[in-house]
Amino acid sequence: MSQQTTLSQQTAPSWMPPERAVLLSRLLNVAALFALLGVLAGSLQLQFGVGEQPCPLCIVQRSGMFAIAVGPMMNLLWGIRARHYALSILGAVVGAAASTRQILLHIADPNDPGYGPAVLGWHLYTWALVTFIIAIVGCALLILWQTPYQAGDQGVLREPGLVRPLGVFIIVWVTLFALIWIVIDLAAVGVSVVPECGLGECPDDPPAISGLGNMGGWYAVLAGGAVAAVIAWVFERRWAAKND
16 A cells, blocks of 8 residues: 555656656757757857857867757657756866866956957857856756656657657757868868977967858858758658658
């Protein structure tokens, strides 16, 4: 009798049914990916459009942004899990450490203007720290929210609906950004690092180079979105036909 009572207490209904909690969690993960996409799009546009080259600490921060995106992507693909949020927290901690380091480097000298453009009075590495803090707090709160885990979510790929093509779309778009950065950016860094840095350390504030132009960078970002939309549409059509 006591075992049945304990089981009923564990499965007692919460303020929201598990199925609806899963839907809300998925939408929150999609929204988080769109927010990260905006941050990454801005950084890539500055690099490839304006020509502002990322500093070593900037590369660590951008890596942290991509690491944060891993958790929501895994939640959408394979189901809501606390360990997925934990991976995002670890990535945010690394990125926050790099952001804090860069902030301290530039505030040590009162006459230091900082590196890169300022947005609303703060430089991008300061905004990056704000983003990492929000990610850590948000993931921690979602880990504490136990209701979505009770539904045994297996991911959007197994369930038809609006969230599936939307989730595939944003996952593909973020993945394209990651591939662009890894393949193009790191390859370019590998070719230019010796001429630029020699055998010593690379400069903390590397000089800017000519880019695609302000609109050219945004056109490249939108082109990635168009490719992601086509891939998501093709996937949804084939998945729907397979299930039929």
